[in-house]
Amino acid sequence: MRDNMRDGFIKVAAVTPKVVVADVDHNKSVVWMAMQEQMATGTKICVFPELVLSAYTCNDLFFQRPLIEEAKFALKEIVEKSNGSDMVSFIGLPFAVGGKLYNCAAIVQNGHLLGLVPKQNYPNYGEFYEKRYFCDGNARVRMIDFFGEKVPFGANILLCCENIPELVIAAEICEDVWVPNPPSTHHALAGATVIANTSASDEMVGKSGYRESLIANQSARLVAAYIYANAGEGESTQDVVFGGHNMIAENGSILAKSKLFVGGAVVSEIDVQKLMAERRKMTTYPREQDEEYLRIPFSLQMQEVELTRFIDPSPFVPSDVQRRNERCEEIMMIQAMGLKKRLEHTKAKCVVLGISGGLDSTLALLVCAKAFDLLGIERSRIHAITMPGFGTTDRTYQNACKLTKELGASLEEISICESVLQHFKDIHQDVNCHDVTYENAQARERTQILMDIANRDNGLVIGTGDLSELALGWATYNGDHMSMYAVNVSVPKTLVRYLVDYYAQTTKEKQVSAILKDVLDTPVSPELLPPVDGKISQKTEDLVGPYELHDFYLYSMFRFGFSPRKIYRLACLAFGKEYDKKTIYHWLRTFYWRFFAQQFKRSCLPDGPKVGSVAVSPRGDLRMPSDASAQVWLKELEEIEENLE
Numbered sequence: 001m002r003d004n005m006r007d008g009f010i011k012v013a014a015v016t017p018k019v020v021v022a023d024v025d026h027n028k029s030v031v032w033m034a035m036q037e038q039m040a041t042g043t044k045i046c047v048f049p050e051l052v053l054s055a056y057t058c059n060d061l062f063f064q065r066p067l068i069e070e071a072k073f074a075l076k077e078i079v080e081k082s083n084g085s086d087m088v089s090f091i092g093l094p095f096a097v098g099g100k101l102y103n104c105a106a107i108v109q110n111g112h113l114l115g116l117v118p119k120q121n122y123p124n125y126g127e128f129y130e131k132r133y134f135c136d137g138n139a140r141v142r143m144i145d146f147f148g149e150k151v152p153f154g155a156n157i158l159l160c161c162e163n164i165p166e167l168v169i170a171a172e173i174c175e176d177v178w179v180p181n182p183p184s185t186h187h188a189l190a191g192a193t194v195i196a197n198t199s200a201s202d203e204m205v206g207k208s209g210y211r212e213s214l215i216a217n218q219s220a221r222l223v224a225a226y227i228y229a230n231a232g233e234g235e236s237t238q239d240v241v242f243g244g245h246n247m248i249a250e251n252g253s254i255l256a257k258s259k260l261f262v263g264g265a266v267v268s269e270i271d272v273q274k275l276m277a278e279r280r281k282m283t284t285y286p287r288e289q290d291e292e293y294l295r296i297p298f299s300l301q302m303q304e305v306e307l308t309r310f311i312d313p314s315p316f317v318p319s320d321v322q323r324r325n326e327r328c329e330e331i332m333m334i335q336a337m338g339l340k341k342r343l344e345h346t347k348a349k350c351v352v353l354g355i356s357g358g359l360d361s362t363l364a365l366l367v368c369a370k371a372f373d374l375l376g377i378e379r380s381r382i383h384a385i386t387m388p389g390f391g392t393t394d395r396t397y398q399n400a401c402k403l404t405k406e407l408g409a410s411l412e413e414i415s416i417c418e419s420v421l422q423h424f425k426d427i428h429q430d431v432n433c434h435d436v437t438y439e440n441a442q443a444r445e446r447t448q449i450l451m452d453i454a455n456r457d458n459g460l461v462i463g464t465g466d467l468s469e470l471a472l473g474w475a476t477y478n479g480d481h482m483s484m485y486a487v488n489v490s491v492p493k494t495l496v497r498y499l500v501d502y503y504a505q506t507t508k509e510k511q512v513s514a515i516l517k518d519v520l521d522t523p524v525s526p527e528l529l530p531p532v533d534g535k536i537s538q539k540t541e542d543l544v545g546p547y548e549l550h551d552f553y554l555y556s557m558f559r560f561g562f563s564p565r566k567i568y569r570l571a572c573l574a575f576g577k578e579y580d581k582k583t584i585y586h587w588l589r590t591f592y593w594r595f596f597a598q599q600f601k602r603s604c605l606p607d608g609p610k611v612g613s614v615a616v617s618p619r620g621d622l623r624m625p626s627d628a629s630a631q632v633w634l635k636e637l638e639e640i641e642e643n644l645e
Contacts, residue, residue: 007566008166008273009305012045012194013038014227014246015265016258019234021055022067028053028074031091032081034265039085043267044300046089047196047229049244050119050174051103053093056200057236062133068096075106075113076147083111086301088159090171090229092198097144097153100135105171105198107159114159114296115152116144119173120183127202127240128175139183141294155183156293158192163299166272168192174199177218177228188222190290193275195224200231202240208260211245220252223278223285225270232263251275255309268309277561313548313574315555316492316612328502331495331611335487336370338609342460342485343375350459352450354480355384355404355411357396359496360488362403362519364464366503367487369407382409383459385450389416389442391529396522403515412453416445434529443479450483460484463606468493468547470605470616471554472591473598474540481601489608490615492554493524493547544594545587549575553591558614558622564588564636582644589637596630 015038017030031052038046050056053071061067071093078091088109095104095116103119118137122130141154161167170187177184177197184195195218201211219226225248232244243260248268256268279285318324343351351368355361368382384404388397404411420441424431429438447461454461463483465475467490475481488496497520504516524540524547541547552574556567571584602616603626615621 006164006302007563007569008164008271008276009269009307010045010164010167010194010272010300011041011043011267011269011305012047012225012227012248013043013265013267014047014229014248014258016049016229016232016244016246016263017052017234018232018263019052019055021234021236022058022061023055024053024067024070024074027055028077032078035078035082035085035087035089038265038267039087041267042303042305044087045169045194045196045227046087047227048089048091048198049229049231050092050105050198050200051094052091052198052231055235056092056231056242057238057240058094059236060133062094062101068094068101071095075108079106079108079113080111082108086110086299088114088169088298090196090198092173092200094134101133102137103130103134103173104137105173105196107157107171109298113146113149113151114298115141115154115157115294116146117155117157117171117173118153119176120155121175121179123175123178130175139186140292152294152296154294156186156190158187158190158290158293158295160191160295160297161300162297163302164272166193166276167300169194169196171196171198173197174201177214182218184218184222184224184226188224189286189288190293191288192222193224193272194270195219195222195226197226197228199228200235200242201245203243203245203260208243208245212247212254212257215247215249216252216254219249223251223275223282225250225272225275233261251278269305269307273562273566274560280561307573311570311574313552314494315559316495316551316614317498324498325502325506328499331491332367332370332499332503334609334611335367335491336374339367339371339462339485339487340374342607343371346460348458348460350381350383350454350457351462352383352385352454352457352459353462353464354446354450355386355400356392357398357400357403357519357522359493359500359519359522359524360464360466360469361400362516363491363496363500364462364487365403365407365409366500368462369409379408380410382407383453383457384409384411385453386411386413387416387446387449388413389420389446391442391531393531393535395518399515399519399522403512403519406509406512406515414449416442416449420445439529440476440479443476447476447479447482454484462487463608464488466491466493466496467614467616468551468554470602472544472550472594473601474544474594475601477601481605483606486606486608489605489617490610490612492551492612492614494551495612545590546579549579549584549587550591553588554595555614557595558616564592564633565640568637568640585637585640585644589634589641592630592633592637596628596633599624599628600626 020026105117107114124131139155143150144153159169170192172183228247230245231242235242244263246258246266248256256266461484463486466488504513556562
């Protein structure tokens with residue numbers, strides 16, 4: 001799958017060539033060879049290790065003028081050879097300025113030395129004694145001579161891409177990221193979205209894990225991408241060993257990393273649009289503070305980028321089993337604690353919920369049981385009401401009844417058929433016309449029953465609808481859309497399944513587990529149309545589309561503000577083996593149309609606990625007008641449709 005850079009994807013690399021200590025000519029050659037390899041594959045930012053042109057472990061050889069001069073000339077040659085390439089490279093070397101020697105990262109692009117960034121924090125402890133050779137670099141930028149040309153020298157340099165405004169690059173060197181107040185923090189506050197770090201961090205037992213955590217956390221703290229290139233093979237092993245531990249991180253996630261002692265390049269694609277969207281959302285992320293920075297403009301050739309980074313098809317559901325189980329336990333506890341507080345506040349004597357044998361009502365029942373256990377209240381005060389209608393199947397009915405009894409809740413059965421038929425007579429609705437009135441009348445009748453029973457018993461009606469249904473408006477207004485406390489309101493459908501499965505796997509009650517497993521195997525359906533041969537005839541995903549697609553669309557649009565074009569391309573990459581492009585496009589268009597058209601339902605949602613980063617409560621995350629036009633988004637979708645194969 002190829003995506004144009006206009007969607008914010010920039011191919012980057014961290015490269016560790018095999019150096020020879022103090023052999024500048026050799027090191028220059030391997031650096032240039034690596035640069036050519038990356039240029040050929042479309043890499044736009046390439047970062048090399050600290051002092052790569054000389055090698056980091058030269059020690060007192062840094063006092064030798066020939067080594068310093070040779071490194072300078074090597075840089076000049078690389079700069080000249082880079083002419084014609086838009087790739088921005090960060091190359092480490094020792095560089096003398098005004099009688100002092102500095103550990104620098106040279107910024108090279110298209111035949112120009114764009115700047116020299118000196119290291120600001122030198123380790124002078126343990127195995128490190130860099131202050132013996134190098135002078136602390138200044139943040140303030142000044143102009144210095146480089147073979148007759150004036151070049152910026154200082155840490156406060158920002159490279160600002162003219163044709164991709166979200167791409168702003170800054171640099172720091174090795175120890176700079178280990179100090180309490182790293183330069184990258186100031187760079188990010190000044191507008192940098194990408195940090196390049198040329199590094200030489202040696203290996204010790206356990207250090208790689210700590211280093212990885214450090215880089216991931218710094219990228220998260222800055223809401224930035226981080227390209228970390230570390231010294232490796234070829235460095236002196238007189239006292240230490242370097243493992244070439246390279247990493248590419250983005251807002252807390254490690255996109256790519258090298259194995260220790262392997263060397264070579266790690267490559268991935270960073271998403272600068274995603275980073276900028278996150279920053280815009282965060283009111284605590286300060287506006288740019290770049291008064292003391294030199295902003296250097298540059299441009300990149302816009303081209304297609306082959307995405308190699310993992311695109312998670314289930315962004316709401318962790319792929320790691322242990323992490324997913326922890327997440328499930330935490331979510332169910334949030335749901336239960338929310339309900340616990342509401343029951344304590346209202347002093348309600350019971351809860352009332354409709355139980356259908358489907359996933360959503362099953363999860364709500366499990367949450368109620370957990371909340372009552374936390375309160376020390378008998379589960380018999382959970383009033384589960386099964387309300388068979390025209391579409392109810394024996395399978396779902398039996399599961400609803402069995403689960404209620406096994407959990408110790410009370411069960412009441414009230415058929416809605418006669419009352420709905422009477423209602424059809426009252427409003428002159430043809431019972432054989434299975435339209436929206438036929439369906440919604442059933443949902444509203446059930447809600448009325450629940451509300452009245454709650455009034456009768458001094459209880460609270462518990463809503464069962466989930467986040468995915470609300471995003472699509474797949475709920476009957478003033479029907480199942482309404483409750484007194486909605487425990488599933490911010491749980492997406494793809495996650496509901498895992499929450500129920502988690503309970504089934506962890507409960508000690510074998511009968512409960514067996515029932516839950518059968519619920520999981522049952523097709524998702526509102527069961528509002530008559531069954532065929534005793535089986536469910538109305539499958540929700542046949543009508544509104546696969547929930548796995550819709551949850552992906554929702555997360556991408558709501559969490560990051562991605563455009564329809566970008567969401568479509570990411571979906572094709574994530575689901576290309578399961579769905580063709582036309583299917584992905586069809587349901588994406590459906591998603592946008594329904595999301596905008598159904599906002600009026602979300603504008604009057606009942607209370608319910610937020611469990612994740614995406615929620616649609618009008619009092620929390622989604623302040624959206626109910627009559628907003630979808631024209632901007634649909635117009636972009638039309639452009640996609642024109643290019644569908």
